[in-house]
Ligand SMILES: Nc1ncnc2c1ncn2[C@@H]1O[C@H](COP(=O)(O)OP(=O)(O)OP(=O)(O)O)[C@@H](O)[C@H]1O
C-alpha cells in the first residue's frame with residue numbers, strides 16, 4: 001500500500017516521459033514537464049493534442065504505457081485516483097455540480113461534509129465537538145462565499161445560475177477540498193469572452209486563497225500567457241515548446257502548434273502574429 005509522507009503547502013509535480021496509446025493512436029508521446037511548488041503551469045495546444053489525456057494520467061484516471069508522475073519526489077504509479085485526491089491532487093469540477101436543485105450554500109456545505117467526517121448521530125445528539133465542527137464547516141463555507149463574491153447567490157439553486165457563475169461555484173468547491181496540486185481542464189469553456197476575462201483575477205485568487213500549485217489546460221491563449229509562470233505547448237501528443245511565457249510567445253513553433261486551436265484563441269493572441277513567423281510559412 002502506498003503510504004508515503006507528503007509535506008504541507010503547494011506540491012511539486014514532475015511528469016517524465018509519459019506515453020499512452022489508444023487503439024493505435026499515440027495520444028501522448030514522451031511528455032515531460034515539471035511544476036515547482038506554487039507555480040501555475042499552462043498547457044496549451046490544438047484540439048486532440050493530448051492535453052486532457054496528460055491530466056488524466058496525472059490524476060490517475062488513465063494508466064500510462066510508459067513514464068512516471070511524481071508528487072514531491074514520490075512516484076504515484078501505485079496510487080489510485082481517490083488516493084491521489086487524498087494527498088491533495090484535486091481535479092476540476094467536483095461531483096457537487098451534479099445537484100442542480102441545491103442552493104449555492106448547500107452545495108458548498110456538502111463539499112465540506114465530504115471532507116469532514118462528523119457522524120450524523122453525534123450531530124443529532126448535539127455533542128459539543130460536533131457543534132464545534134458544524135461551526136467550523138459553516139465558517140469555511142462563508143469564507144469561500146465571500147472570497148468568490150458569491151454572497152448574492154447564497155440561496156440560489158445552482159440550476160438557476162449562469163454557466164459562468166456555476167463555474168465560480170465549482171471553483172469555490174475546489175478550494176474547500178484544500179488542494180496542493182490543482183488540475184484545471186478548460187475552466188472557461190463555454191462561457192462568454194467577457195466572463196472569461198473575469199477568470200484571470202478569479203484564478204489568481206484561487207491560487208492565493210488555496211495556496212496551491214496549478215496545472216491549467218486552456219484554449220484561451222492570452223489568459224494562459226498572462227496567468228502562468230511557465231507554458232507547455234503540445235502538438236500531436238508531444239511537447240512542441242516549453243518555458244516562461246515570454247520565451248514561448250516568441251517561439252514560432254508555439255504559434256504553429258496552436259494554430260489548430262479555436263479561431264477565437266488565434267484572433268485573441270494578436271501579439272504572437274506580430275512577433276513570430278507568419279502562418280503561411282508552415
Ligand atoms: N478514451 C479514448 N479513447 C480513444 N482515443 C482517445 C481517448 N481519449 C482521447 N483520445 C484521443 O487522444 C488524442 C488526444 O486527446 P485529448 O482529449 O487528450 O486532447 P486535448 O488536447 O485535450 O483536446 P481538446 O483541446 O479538444 O480538449 C485525440 O486523438 C483523441 O481522439
Ligand SMILES: [Mg+2]
Nearest residue numbers: 051052053185
Ligand atoms: Mg481536452
